[in-house]
Amino acid sequence: MPDIVVVFHSGYGHTQRVAQAVADGAGAHLLAIDADGNLPAQGWEMLAASDAIIMGAPTYMGGASWQFKKFADASSKVWYTQGWKDKLFAGFSNSAAMNGDKDATLTYLWHLAMQHGGLWVSLGIMPSNDKAAKRDSINYVGGYNGLLTTSPTDASPAEMARGDLDTARAFGERVAEVARSKR
Numbered sequence: 001m002p003d004i005v006v007v008f009h010s011g012y013g014h015t016q017r018v019a020q021a022v023a024d025g026a027g028a029h030l031l032a033i034d035a036d037g038n039l040p041a042q043g044w045e046m047l048a049a050s051d052a053i054i055m056g057a058p059t060y061m062g063g064a065s066w067q068f069k070k071f072a073d074a075s076s077k078v079w080y081t082q083g084w085k086d087k088l089f090a091g092f093s094n095s096a097a098m099n100g101d102k103d104a105t106l107t108y109l110w111h112l113a114m115q116h117g118g119l120w121v122s123l124g125i126m127p128s129n130d131k132a133a134k135r136d137s138i139n140y141v142g143g144y145n146g147l148l149t150t151s152p153t154d155a156s157p158a159e160m161a162r163g164d165l166d167t168a169r170a171f172g173e174r175v176a177e178v179a180r181s182k183r
Helices: 014-026 043-049 066-074 076-081 102-115 162-182
Strands: 004-008 029-032 052-060 088-095 147-150
Touching: 004 014, 004 043, 004 162, 014 029, 014 052, 014 088, 014 147, 014 162, 029 043, 043 076, 052 102, 052 162, 066 076, 088 102, 088 162, 102 147, 147 162
Parallel strands: 004 029, 004 052, 052 088, 088 147
Antiparallel strands: none
8 A cells, every 4th residue: 555645734624624535535644734834743754755745735815825835845855855756746726716726726736746856646537517517526626637626715614515525535546546556
C-alpha cells in the first residue's frame, strides 16, 4: 500500500471536509496546515516519507490561502535538496462560486509540484456535462487538472454537495491507484 499524505489548509472547514474525502479514497494520512501556516510536529517527515502528496487549499481572492503559501515557501528547503523529486503530486481547491478562479489555485499547486520535480496526477474523471447532470453528479464542477469543489458562502461544511465529496473520494482512489502502479 503506498504512503499518501493529504496536506491542506482549510479556513472554514469546507476544504477539510474535501481533504477527508480524498484521504478516505486514497487511504491517506491527513496533514493540516494550521491557522498560522505551520505544519504540526513530524509534518515534514511525513511528507518526506510519502509516495504521493495531495495538496489542498481554498481559493481566496483568486489564489491559494496565505497559510498554504507559507507552507509552500517553507518547502524551498526541500526543493534545494530535491527531496521530493519524482514524487507523485495532485491537488484540489474549494471556493464559494462555481468557477471561483479555482483553476488559478490548481495551477499554483501544479507549479509547486513541478518546482519540486514531481509527477502530477490529474483528476481523470469525465465531467457530468449533459442535460441529465445534477449538482450531486460526480465531477459536476468539471475539473481535469485536479479536483474542484464548490461551497456557497452561506453553507456549512455539512451542507457540501454529495457529488463533490463522491468526486473527492474517487480522486483519492485514482491517486492511490497511480501510486501503486509506480511502486
